[in-house]
Amino acid sequence: MKNKLLIVNVCREKLHYFEFVKPIEDIARGMADDGIYFETKSYKNIKQGGIKKFGKIIICGTSLKDFEYLHHIKRFSWIKRYKGSILGICAGMQIICDIYRCKLEKNTDIGQKLISINKNFFGIEGWKEVYELHNYSIKKDRRLGNLFDIFSQGSIDAIKHKKREIYAVMFHPEVRQKDLIRNFVMML
Amino acid sequence: MKVGVLFSGGKDSTLALRYALKYTDVKCLISIISKNPESYMFHTPNIKLVGKQAEVIGLPIIIERTKGEKEIELRDLERAIKKAAKLYKIEGIVTGAIESVYQASRIQKICNKLGIECFNPLWQRNQFELLDEILKLKFDVIIAGVFAEGMGGFLGKKIDTDFVSRIRKMHEQYKINPAGEGGEFESLVLDAPFFKKGIRILKSHVKEDKHGGRTLEIDETDLIKKEKNEK
Secondary structure, three states, X not given: OOOEEEEEEOOOOHHHHHHHOHHHHHHHHXXXXXXXXXXXXXXXXXXXXXXXXXXXXXXXXXXXXXXXXXXXXXXXXXXXXXOOEEEEEOHHHHHHHHHXXXXXXXXXXXEEEEEEEEEEEOOEEEEEEEEEEEEEEEOOOHHHHHHEEXXXXXXXXXXXXXXXXXXXXXXXXXXXXHXXXXXXXXXX | OEEEEEOOXXXXXXXXXXXXXXXXXXXXXXXXXXXXXOOOOOOOOOHHHHHHHHHHHOOOEEEEEEOOOOOHHHHHHHHHHHHHHHHHOOOEEEOOOOOOHHHHHHHHHHHHHHOOEEEOOOOOOOHHHHHHHHHHOOOEEEEEEEOOOOOHHHOOOEOOHHHHHHHHHHHHHHXXXXXXXXXXXXXXXXXXXXXXXXXXXXXXXXXXXXXOOEEEEEEEEEEEEOOOOOO
């Protein structure tokens, strides 16, 4: 179970799969020698019972104009009950925060950005160049601080649930920080 | 979704077009002809052939000219996308970006400003895998420009298994980008499964730039009939 990874596709448009899901599949595929296996499912096809066999879940990002997943947030209610580890990427982070009723705010970042990670987050720490692509980010408020540890200084770029193995990043590690994904998958 | 494809006539934008044809409703091609041979965004040798390529693909093309001045050329791209949105009601743009955050993020910003989708189906792909895909799909591609040391012998040659094995060695030895995304080489697609006709070069000459880069300038072409093409 532990070496089985579920990759969750939240893209509305089929063509966006190649941009936001396939790069993560390619990283996972490269870990086959480490005994890692993966499956990819659309968020529309996930049922609570069906995810028990996966030790880890990555919820991928999607395009700047795609917010369909937020209109179907109930489909992600499994996040609160799932026992394994979850990593949310961009849209995945928005979904995790929405499920825990943290607030999103309008904030556009497109392209390379220098961020500061103040403690080790799956092997990345200190000033790092990352690739961001979002029109909304997570609002820093008391509720967020009560529920999540914040690993970044300034903007909310990396968080972990205080009691659960739920992690999320606002940037796209599949572009400039591929090791973050490998380290998340290998962390058992 | 109705889309326009940013098209330079090279292997990457042509492969991105194939993905777009499969998953979207492609309404037009969009090309930018830059006067600046050192443009970060748009310089491609033989860009003037895109009209002929559009003809054999069977799609309308919007061609905009730019002086190729950094950042200002983006306004010219924006103008071209706006024109495509007005003429063909496109709701998205497809690009052949693979690794360049510089190019991809600038196009993303324009699309975001205009309220349309941006698709990068080759994004982060392994570049040898892409070359293999081009061979598997039987794209007829030649090297139309060489701009890095050791690449000179490839000018005018086809991208075939021999090219891929040689570029693999050069990648291992000199870190040459196998897709040419670092500007090491430029390609030109003469035929692909979805082209209704192939393009044949009848006359060409080699032109050298001030930095020692060499391009194959195509002077004359004709079209070759095909038995069948991919729909």
